Amino acid sequence: MQTRTIRAWTWVHKWSSLVSTVFLLMLCVTGLPLVFTHEIEEVLLHQPWEPAHKDGDMLDLDQVLHVALSRHPGDVASFMSFDEDRPVVNVTSRAPDAPAGVYHFQPIDQTSGQAAPPVAGHPVMEFLLQLHTDMFLGMPGMLFLGAMGLMLIAALVSGVVLYAPFMRRLPFGTVRASRAARTRWLDYHNLLGAVTLGWVLVVGTTGVVNTLATPIIAYWKDTALKELTAAYDAPVAAGERASLDAAVKRAKAALPGMTLQFVAFPGSSYSTDHHYAVFFHGDTPLTTHMTTPALIDARTGALAAVAPMPWYVKTLSLSQPLHFGDYGGLGLKILWALLDIATIIILISGLYLWLAKRRKPA
Amino acid sequence: MSRRDLSLVSIFAAPGVLFVLSLIGLVGALLEDGLWDGLGAALLGATLIVLAWALIRRRR
Numbered sequence: 001m002q003t004r005t006i007r008a009w010t011w012v013h014k015w016s017s018l019v020s021t022v023f024l025l026m027l028c029v030t031g032l033p034l035v036f037t038h039e040i041e042e043v044l045l046h047q048p049w050e051p052a053h054k055d056g057d058m059l060d061l062d063q064v065l066h067v068a069l070s071r072h073p074g075d076v077a078s079f080m081s082f083d084e085d086r087p088v089v090n091v092t093s094r095a096p097d098a099p100a101g102v103y104h105f106q107p108i109d110q111t112s113g114q115a116a117p118p119v120a121g122h123p124v125m126e127f128l129l130q131l132h133t134d135m136f137l138g139m140p141g142m143l144f145l146g147a148m149g150l151m152l153i154a155a156l157v158s159g160v161v162l163y164a165p166f167m168r169r170l171p172f173g174t175v176r177a178s179r180a181a182r183t184r185w186l187d188y189h190n191l192l193g194a195v196t197l198g199w200v201l202v203v204g205t206t207g208v209v210n211t212l213a214t215p216i217i218a219y220w221k222d223t224a225l226k227e228l229t230a231a232y233d234a235p236v237a238a239g240e241r242a243s244l245d246a247a248v249k250r251a252k253a254a255l256p257g258m259t260l261q262f263v264a265f266p267g268s269s270y271s272t273d274h275h276y277a278v279f280f281h282g283d284t285p286l287t288t289h290m291t292t293p294a295l296i297d298a299r300t301g302a303l304a305a306v307a308p309m310p311w312y313v314k315t316l317s318l319s320q321p322l323h324f325g326d327y328g329g330l331g332l333k334i335l336w337a338l339l340d341i342a343t344i345i346i347l348i349s350g351l352y353l354w355l356a357k358r359r360k361p362a
Numbered sequence: 363m364s365r366r367d368l369s370l371v372s373i374f375a376a377p378g379v380l381f382v383l384s385l386i387g388l389v390g391a392l393l394e395d396g397l398w399d400g401l402g403a404a405l406l407g408a409t410l411i412v413l414a415w416a417l418i419r420r421r422r
Contacts, residue, residue: 163377168367172376173416191416194377195409198384285395321392328391331403338410 001165013158014354020151021347027145027207028344030132035325035336037125044122051087052112059110060245061263064089067113072104076238079270081262083107088116100138139214146211152204159193166190182356189349192342199339200346206319216316217269220309225272228305229295235273236266242301244276251278251294254303258282261291266298274298277307289327290317380409 033040059067061080068091069075075093082089087110094103107116134141167190175187248263258280264270271277275295281288295304309317321327325336383405391402 164370164373167373171368171420172373173412173420175417175421177421191413195380195413195416197377198381199388199406199409202385202388285398286393289392318392322388328399328402331400332391332406335403335406335410339406342410342413 006162006165009158009161013155013162016151016154016158017347017350018354020148020155021351023145023148024152025344025347026135027132027148028340028347030128032337032340034125034128034132035333035340037120037129038326039330039333041120041122041125044124045117045119047117049086049117051109051116052114054111056111058087059113061089061248062243062245063113064108064110065091065244068106068108069093071106075104076267077265078103078268079262079264080244082260083119086116087111142211142214146208149204149208149211153201153208156193156197156201156204160197163190163194182353185349185352185356189346189353192346192349196339196342196346200343202322203325203336203339206323209316209319210323213316216312220313221269221272224310225295225307228307229272229275232272232274232297232304236298241266241298242296246301247276247296247298248278250301250303251276251280251296254294254306255280255292258292264293271295275304285327289321290314376412380412383408 065077065080069077072093072095075095077091077093079092080089081092088107089110091106091108092103093106105118105121107118108114109116130136134145137144166186170187172194173191175191176183177187244263248260252260259282261279261281264277264279266275267273270279270293272295274297276298277293277295279291279293281291290309292306292308294306296302297304325332387402387405387408389402390398390405
């Protein structure tokens with residue numbers, strides 16, 4: 001490789017890393033506990049709970065909704081989701097004038113209508129998640145972190161290119177531990193980078209895709225969803241809505257064999273102004289992560305359309321597990337944590353190498 | 363040092379193999395359950411085993 005080429009790639013590696021290191025360190029440090037969110041919340045939020053009437057009748061979804069909204073008068077329902085291992089329905093609602101992102105989330109015992117203890121959403125984990133997702137800055141923060149992810153990808157590519165000239169006389173894995181600190185840490189940096197490349201690239205790239213979640217969903221709503229529902233243009237006010245319970249039953253009949261995941265109410269970010277969007281997921285490992293909504297006319301309760309997701313929403317759906325590492329059991333999560341720690345060492349050693357070089361030019 | 367430079371192939375052979383194994387592990391565990399959860403983790407974990415090997419055996 002020519003000296004000029006190496007210089008150019010060094011420049012790319014140096015600046016893409018310097019610009020993003022602080023943020024990538026924050027992402028790695030907050031990401032470490034977030035990998036174990038489920039396990040941590042199981043401990044932090046654990047309390048024994050039994051449904052009020054274990055073998056009794058269940059409230060229908062309209063009754064659950066009524067109970068939930070009566071506890072926050074004036075609220076409008078946004079989402080309803082369903083726990084898989086207990087008869088609990090979660091209602092998310094918000095006041096019409098509430099600032100963006102402020103919701104009421106209520107887990108409700110479907111056998112009694114009483115409040116059920118939450119199994120997710122511990123404040124500490126929520127804080128870490130928010131910091132990790134958008135640094136409390138909403139969409140701009142998310143997109144900014146996405147840009148930092150692109151910097152990471154640039155640093156990885158340039159790192160691979162530079163690996164060749166650095167390693168041209170060193171067998172793979174060499175660590176010159178007895179040499180000066182800079183040489184030693186260069187070897188650690190190169191070795192760690194070389195072995196973790198695949199994982200870091202996947203987690204980085206899927207992280208970037210995840211930062212685009214809001215625009216991706218908004219685009220889907222404005223194009224594919226709009227086309228499907230072009231015939232329905234009048235918003236359906238809350239008072240004119242057909243039964244939610246019947247709507248979900250109708251949707252289930254349209255998508256037999258799929259598992260109910262959540263309902264997006266008219267006017268919420270995952271639906272139109274005039275449909276209940278009833279989301280289902282599949283049962284194979286792959287389709288578990290992908291949702292298909294059935295759209296129910298909120299005025300008449302009739303099935304308006306089944307809307308298979310376009311490729312870009314599917315890409316987003318698959319980027320989530322590949323970023324979170326929550327799809328292969330505890331073993332995979334532990335690897336996620338170890339590789340995350342390796343990434344932290346790469347970032348810090350990179351910073352150290354830059355500082356050491358500045359102090360004593362080679 | 364008067365040793366001859368290593369070829370690109372020998373420089374990238376080990377990292378390349380680890381890269382491919384990682385991707386197969388990551389995607390395999392996503393596409394299949396059961397056996398693949400363990401196998402996927404094992405393939406991804408190979409990177410850390412190689413790392414441990416290098417840190418122990420390639421120190422000088």
